Amino acid sequence: xxxxxxxxxxxxxxxxxxxxxxxxxxxxxxxxxxxxxxxxxxxxxxxxxxxxxxxxxxxxxxxxxxxxxxxxxxxxxxxxxxxxxxxxxxxxxxxxxxxxxxxxxxxxxxxxxxxxxxxxxxxxxxxxxxxxxxxxxxxxxxxxxxxxxxxxxxxxxxxxxxxxxx
Numbered sequence: 001x002x003x004x005x006x007x008x009x010x011x012x013x014x015x016x017x018x019x020x021x022x023x024x025x026x027x028x029x030x031x032x033x034x035x036x037x038x039x040x041x042x043x044x045x046x047x048x049x050x051x052x053x054x055x056x057x058x059x060x061x062x063x064x065x066x067x068x069x070x071x072x073x074x075x076x077x078x079x080x081x082x083x084x085x086x087x088x089x090x091x092x093x094x095x096x097x098x099x100x101x102x103x104x105x106x107x108x109x110x111x112x113x114x115x116x117x118x119x120x121x122x123x124x125x126x127x128x129x130x131x132x133x134x135x136x137x138x139x140x141x142x143x144x145x146x147x148x149x150x151x152x153x154x155x156x157x158x159x160x161x162x163x164x165x166x
Contacts, residue, residue: 010054012092012153017049019094019151020079020158024063024117026099027077031065032108033115048119048128053156056083057125061158062118064137065109073137074113075106076163078144084155092153099160102147106162139163 021042028035038045052058063077118134142163151158 008154009156012156013050013053015092015153016081016151016156016158017046017053020049020061021045023079023094023096023099023150023158023160024061024077026096027063027103028115030100030103031075031106032111033065033113037115038117044128044130045117048131051128052119052121052125053081055126057121058119059122060120062120062136063115064118065113065115066137067110068112068114071137073139073142073163074109076137076139076142078161078163079151079158080161082149082157082159084157093151095147095150098147098150102145102160102162106164141166 021038025035025038028038049058049061058081060081061079064073065075065077066073118136119131143166144161144163147160147162149157150160
């Protein structure tokens with residue numbers, strides 16, 4: 001029985017990691033940004049996501065959109081990871097329409113904007129090559145808007161939110 005639970009959780013990890021990156025790619029593209037930076041490092045990002053989802057250290061995936069001249073935050077997207085104790089109802093889904101609606105509401109960002117993906121972990125996480133500590137740009141003057149759950153697989157889920165100037 002243990003192998004079935006582990007196997008199911010491994011499938012959940014792969015599904016959720018893949019859909020976190022696909023959701024971020026949609027946000028980037030629909031915000032008017034070039035997804036090349038995200039796609040170029042896809043395997044490294046996938047490895048980090050899967051490693052830290054599997055070990056249950058991943059807390060939040062953050063997409064910072066910023067002005068490269070001033071280094072100030074323009075907008076931000078978060079996907080908070082939720083690990084439920086139960087295996088869930090066996091369902092799996094990704095709410096791409098909710099994300100698309102929120103991107104339209106947040107608006108297109110300036111063409112010169114840049115972005116970066118940050119992964120926030122609990123202490124004691126396993127090391128992943130190419131990933132280390134980073135600091136976040138300030139969200140002072142921004143308001144966080146929660147979308148609720150946008151990714152789900154057997155109780156492992158992602159709850160999305162975006163930040164915009166108040």
